[in-house]
Amino acid sequence: MNDDGIAQFNKVSLGSDSSTSTNISELNNEKRLANNAHKPSNQLKNGLLGWYAICSSKDINDEKPYCTTIYNEPIVIYKDKESNLRCVKDLCPHRGASFIGGQVIDGELVCPYHGARYSSEGKCTNLSKITCNHIVDDNYNNYASKIHLYQYICKEIGGYIYIYYTGNAKTNLSEFNVVDTINNHLLNNYGFDIASYEYEEVVVDFKCDWARIIENHLDILHLFWVHGDTIPDNDVNRDVITSFNQEITREENQIESKYKHKDKSLGEFIRIKFLPPGRIVIYKGDPSVARYIQVLDHIPLSKNQARVIVRHYRKFMKNKFLTSLLLFRQLQHRVFYKVFAEDYMILRTQTYNNQMGYIEKDNVKLLGEDKMVQYFWDWFKSSETKDHPWELHPTNVDTNKVHEDISMLYPPANPRLEKQNKRSIYLNLAIRLLVPIGLVLIII
Ligand code: FES
Numbered sequence: 001m002n003d004d005g006i007a008q009f010n011k012v013s014l015g016s017d018s019s020t021s022t023n024i025s026e027l028n029n030e031k032r033l034a035n036n037a038h039k040p041s042n043q044l045k046n047g048l049l050g051w052y053a054i055c056s057s058k059d060i061n062d063e064k065p066y067c068t069t070i071y072n073e074p075i076v077i078y079k080d081k082e083s084n085l086r087c088v089k090d091l092c093p094h095r096g097a098s099f100i101g102g103q104v105i106d107g108e109l110v111c112p113y114h115g116a117r118y119s120s121e122g123k124c125t126n127l128s129k130i131t132c133n134h135i136v137d138d139n140y141n142n143y144a145s146k147i148h149l150y151q152y153i154c155k156e157i158g159g160y161i162y163i164y165y166t167g168n169a170k171t172n173l174s175e176f177n178v179v180d181t182i183n184n185h186l187l188n189n190y191g192f193d194i195a196s197y198e199y200e201e202v203v204v205d206f207k208c209d210w211a212r213i214i215e216n217h218l219d220i221l222h223l224f225w226v227h228g229d230t231i232p233d234n235d236v237n238r239d240v241i242t243s244f245n246q247e248i249t250r251e252e253n254q255i256e257s258k259y260k261h262k263d264k265s266l267g268e269f270i271r272i273k274f275l276p277p278g279r280i281v282i283y284k285g286d287p288s289v290a291r292y293i294q295v296l297d298h299i300p301l302s303k304n305q306a307r308v309i310v311r312h313y314r315k316f317m318k319n320k321f322l323t324s325l326l327l328f329r330q331l332q333h334r335v336f337y338k339v340f341a342e343d344y345m346i347l348r349t350q351t352y353n354n355q356m357g358y359i360e361k362d363n364v365k366l367l368g369e370d371k372m373v374q375y376f377w378d379w380f381k382s383s384e385t386k387d388h389p390w391e392l393h394p395t396n397v398d399t400n401k402v403h404e405d406i407s408m409l410y411p412p413a414n415p416r417l418e419k420q421n422k423r424s425i426y427l428n429l430a431i432r433l434l435v436p437i438g439l440v441l442i443i444i
Pocket residue numbers: 092093094095096097111112113114115116130
């Protein structure tokens with residue numbers, strides 16, 4: 001019985017016999033408390049602040065810091081002397097330069113402006129001078145020992161770099177109050193054994209609203225229509241638009257939607273999980289047997305820019321030599337870039353419509369099939385009110401857009417990598433053709 005039911009029941013009882021009703025009421029209350037103690041809430045417990053998979057392990061190297069932004073705040077990620085991962089607010093405390101263009105030397109972060117070096121605890125280590133001998137400041141040592149970097153907690157697990165983002169970097173990491181364990185975010189806990197899969201990964205940048213991209217990836221309806229000609233799956237094309245039985249469950253850590261074929265013998269078509277704040281996992285069928293699984297991590301770089309890390313886990317084509325020979329990786333990337341360019345066409349103008357307030361003004365009506373999307377927006381709106389992440393590092397019309405330009409690294413907004421990928425396909429094809437021809441010629 002729900003709360004309303006209990007209230008109704010008590011009201012009726014009070015009218016007939018108040019002493020009995022008090023007992024019944026107490027009993028019901030006890031029962032309700034006991035139930036609530038064991039029953040997990042169906043509301044997502046995490047808001048917009050917390051653990052984000054911010055980049056891939058392969059983005060981090062020993063010499064150059066990895067620079068990016070999250071909710072407008074520039075951050076830098078690198079590895080210190082002991083190979084511990086560090087995530088630092090991108091601000092040198094000497095004169096406020098960014099570490100973009102800086103270096104990592106012997107595991108220390110080095111500012112590109114005057115060469116100040118910082119230990120992994122964020123303390124300045126060149127205590128006698130910054131770089132130039134002619135800088136004379138009697139008080140320098142005292143000064144250098146007082147400046148420090150601000151950091152966020154970060155971890156490297158399963159090839160991902162996660163940061164615990166609060167919008168408030170600290171000089172002492174032990175001051176963070178981590179209310180959500182990283183274990184809730186690890187792929188191994190999502191119903192499939194990643195060790196039995198191989199994966200391809202692409203990273204794409206969109207000049208549009210972060211939440212709109214998540215909405216797109218939760219939306220099964222558009223797959224058939226927008227990507228029907230691109231996704232290499234016979235079940236997904238414009239001609240086989242079909243309806244499914246949808247089953248949605250909401251728990252504290254996830255919203256899950258199963259789309260099952262109406263013909264029961266065909267089983268499950270697709271399953272989608274939303275894991276707040278920024279992860280979506282899409283399974284082709286039941287997770288324990290799915291032939292492929294997509295993991296999409298969404299990073300809100302700035303108000304109008306978002307990055308998506310896409311991993312495509314597969315149980316087939318696991319032979320490394322064969323996949324390399326057949327240019328499987330490049331061909332997969334080609335499909336990804338095409339799919340995201342198709343989405344991008346929709347998303348950037350939809351973002352504009354959103355910013356203009358057209359979508360807010362009750363001009364849109366969701367369908368029954370859009371329930372997952374509706375649940376996502378319900379969570380997003382209440383989390384935004386609670387966490388107000390965009391107000392933590394606000395920009396205005398006068399703010400220079402340097403980070404927006406610098407952080408745009410990947411297609412579809414920047415076609416450079418897509419072209420590189422195409423070139424790599426042509427080059428490798430040419431090599432694969434020329435080698436046997438050359439061998440034949442030598443033999444002749
Ligand atoms: S601003 Fe970084 S060393 Fe001067």
